[in-house]
Amino acid sequence: MKLNKNMASVFVLSVLLVLFFAFPSAGQGEETGETKYTLERVELSGNDNVEKETILEELGVKEGEEVTRASLEEKAGKLSDSGYFSDVESNIKTENGKITLSLTVEEYPVLREYEFKGVSLVGKGKLRQGLKDAGVKKGEVINQKDLNKGLENIAKKYEKQGYPLISTGNVDIAETLSIEIIEGELVSNRVEGLSSIPEDVALGMIETTKGKPVKLRELQRSYQNLRNSVYFTSVELVPARGYEKSDIILRWVLTERVVLDQSVKASGIDLLGNTVFDSEELGKLVRRLPEGEVTNYDVLRALSPVYQKYNEQGYSFADFQFKQVSNGELEIELLEGKITDLSIEGNTNTAREIITNKLFLSEGDVYNAELMNDSRRRILNLGYFSKVEPSTERTEEGIQLVITVGEKSRLNSINGGLTWSDGGLGGRIRLSTKNIFGLGQDVSLNLSREFSLDAKFDGSIEWKNTLYPSGFNFTKLRLYRNVGSNQGVEASFGYPVSGNLSLNLGYNADWITSEETSDNSLTNILSADLIYDNRDNPNFPTDGSRRSLRIEKAGDFAPGLSFTQFTFRNTYFQDLPDLQVAGERNQVLGLNLQLGLGLDTPSSYQSEFIGKRSIRGLGTKRTASTYGFLNTEYRLQLLPGSLYVASFLDSGVDLANQGAYDFKTSTGFEINLQAFGQIRVGAAWPLSEDFGYVPNFYFGMGPVF
Numbered sequence: 001m002k003l004n005k006n007m008a009s010v011f012v013l014s015v016l017l018v019l020f021f022a023f024p025s026a027g028q029g030e031e032t033g034e035t036k037y038t039l040e041r042v043e044l045s046g047n048d049n050v051e052k053e054t055i056l057e058e059l060g061v062k063e064g065e066e067v068t069r070a071s072l073e074e075k076a077g078k079l080s081d082s083g084y085f086s087d088v089e090s091n092i093k094t095e096n097g098k099i100t101l102s103l104t105v106e107e108y109p110v111l112r113e114y115e116f117k118g119v120s121l122v123g124k125g126k127l128r129q130g131l132k133d134a135g136v137k138k139g140e141v142i143n144q145k146d147l148n149k150g151l152e153n154i155a156k157k158y159e160k161q162g163y164p165l166i167s168t169g170n171v172d173i174a175e176t177l178s179i180e181i182i183e184g185e186l187v188s189n190r191v192e193g194l195s196s197i198p199e200d201v202a203l204g205m206i207e208t209t210k211g212k213p214v215k216l217r218e219l220q221r222s223y224q225n226l227r228n229s230v231y232f233t234s235v236e237l238v239p240a241r242g243y244e245k246s247d248i249i250l251r252w253v254l255t256e257r258v259v260l261d262q263s264v265k266a267s268g269i270d271l272l273g274n275t276v277f278d279s280e281e282l283g284k285l286v287r288r289l290p291e292g293e294v295t296n297y298d299v300l301r302a303l304s305p306v307y308q309k310y311n312e313q314g315y316s317f318a319d320f321q322f323k324q325v326s327n328g329e330l331e332i333e334l335l336e337g338k339i340t341d342l343s344i345e346g347n348t349n350t351a352r353e354i355i356t357n358k359l360f361l362s363e364g365d366v367y368n369a370e371l372m373n374d375s376r377r378r379i380l381n382l383g384y385f386s387k388v389e390p391s392t393e394r395t396e397e398g399i400q401l402v403i404t405v406g407e408k409s410r411l412n413s414i415n416g417g418l419t420w421s422d423g424g425l426g427g428r429i430r431l432s433t434k435n436i437f438g439l440g441q442d443v444s445l446n447l448s449r450e451f452s453l454d455a456k457f458d459g460s461i462e463w464k465n466t467l468y469p470s471g472f473n474f475t476k477l478r479l480y481r482n483v484g485s486n487q488g489v490e491a492s493f494g495y496p497v498s499g500n501l502s503l504n505l506g507y508n509a510d511w512i513t514s515e516e517t518s519d520n521s522l523t524n525i526l527s528a529d530l531i532y533d534n535r536d537n538p539n540f541p542t543d544g545s546r547r548s549l550r551i552e553k554a555g556d557f558a559p560g561l562s563f564t565q566f567t568f569r570n571t572y573f574q575d576l577p578d579l580q581v582a583g584e585r586n587q588v589l590g591l592n593l594q595l596g597l598g599l600d601t602p603s604s605y606q607s608e609f610i611g612k613r614s615i616r617g618l619g620t621k622r623t624a625s626t627y628g629f630l631n632t633e634y635r636l637q638l639l640p641g642s643l644y645v646a647s648f649l650d651s652g653v654d655l656a657n658q659g660a661y662d663f664k665t666s667t668g669f670e671i672n673l674q675a676f677g678q679i680r681v682g683a684a685w686p687l688s689e690d691f692g693y694v695p696n697f698y699f700g701m702g703p704v705f
Helices: 005-022 052-059 069-077 124-133 144-160 199-203 216-227 279-285 296-312 352-356 369-381
Strands: 036-045 066-068 085-095 098-107 113-117 167-172 176-182 185-192 232-241 247-256 268-272 319-326 329-335 339-345 385-394 399-407 412-421 424-433 441-449 458-465 474-482 486-496 501-514 517-533 544-554 563-580 584-599 607-610 622-624 627-639 643-654 662-675 677-686 696-701
Touching: 036 052, 066 069, 069 085, 069 098, 113 124, 124 144, 124 176, 144 167, 144 176, 185 199, 216 232, 216 247, 268 279, 268 296, 279 296, 296 319, 296 329, 339 352, 369 385, 369 399, 607 627
Parallel strands: 036 098, 113 176, 185 247, 268 329, 339 399
Antiparallel strands: 036 066, 085 098, 167 176, 232 247, 319 329, 385 399, 412 424, 424 441, 441 458, 458 474, 474 486, 486 501, 501 517, 517 544, 544 563, 563 584, 584 627, 607 622, 627 643, 643 662, 662 677, 677 696
């Protein structure tokens, strides 16, 4: 049968109309992923202990808000990530623009007891505390995320005890939480990457003990032995498990130092290119080569004493390069590690010269790790930077040295305070600004007034320059006036003698009126300070010490008072294991011993014996010429670079009166805020006098030591 053209058109149009009305478009009510519904309710079952509010918070939804089906499905699917549930099933229904979410959950149990298996190296109490710190506590639903953090804490507890390679075995999450700890035993050391060097040579540098748990200090010593040897340029430690789950295998992946890529005939070694040590000295260190052909190992063994000498002196980039065989001898160039590129990064506001003037290294020098550490300390001592991080890289040209600094955001400070009392306005205030215009210029102004009606303001102004002369630590000028007591001018400078050693010299012209002199007199004082400082960080030391010997001499060389004062000070810091309280907190034990010996020293020039920077909390400030005191502090850093608290015990003796030595002791605590300068607020109880429960409160500026 044949349809004419018009009938065919009518047929097609009819079919299209039927399809149009039979299947509405998306715009006419079809549900899409972007269609929004009102969340009518969330139905829960199985949550016997976890509150509905907690589940809604984890889902990130609220009943009554608009959601899409796709977003709700996604959030329901991620509910198991909350850590509260071992299983989650969800069902979503939509009707009349509303949506309902039904959840069936299987909770983890409520914790009733801890159980540890396989533990012998660390106390179980520490392991329980590690779980508690992560939120895994008795009487609460066990949370898988918190449990994972707790297991990490347990690993850290072992690491702090010196066992870094423990692992976790079976963990049974039940009312009695059972955790298996695999402390492990070393079954073997394996060295890889060797070519010419005998395996026994590498194994002989590894100090671990088979059949025992692996100790961190053994790994560190072994790593340093391998890394500091002439035979290897890189060392990688890869721990692995053995056949038994308690077996530990240590894989030491080594990269040989290659001087000779093939054997050659030679009878000796001729070193070239040395500048740090003379050729005669190094020649005596080179060992004899075996007869006949020599291998790469033979050459490295012969050069080992030379490499060791460079390494021990801090020249950590020493290397060797074979040139040729001449007259039966190996010509080997000694690559000492010359700095070819020195970059400073992070000094947005500080002139480059401020930093480079404090460096013991410059382009063209041979890199020395010890001098770099000393340079880092000198830069931190400026007080302008919160961090100084050197990094090195060997390139084809030489050593690239990059020093990255972090500038402190607050270099202006206002310390102290003034208070109104019956005696009028009194107190002490210090205004200071550092690194003016980024040129290493510091200025400070001090004002103080005693709390008495007849008191007047005393003050001083100080200028300190750290930019020039080049190589100096500082030059300083101070003008001061203490009404009714003394006034004068003091000039000083500091110069580095060697890496950790520096010398400060000063001159003080002081006009003084006191009970000891009936007329105004000029006293000329020369001073010298010899200082040894190897602290790791002057801002918050955790390791190292600072020792100083100061000599002050007045008179004899000029008119005025004549006296001699010796002061010795030794400050020591010992890092303690980090404290796990809301994160890791640095703990430090600090000791400060100060001894003084005065020969005819007037009271105006004696050192503080009782006060805010000596024996604290004993009332009125007192001085002494011949004395000794010891400050012992425990410091806990709460906010790095901003806040730490300290407890202390101060004790000392005034030796000026023979036969009647005066012993003083106090104890207390301090809050140290490092915001606009360092401010100390403390409370102390005297132990050498009548004890009272009410402490003596005090306010101070700057660290005690």
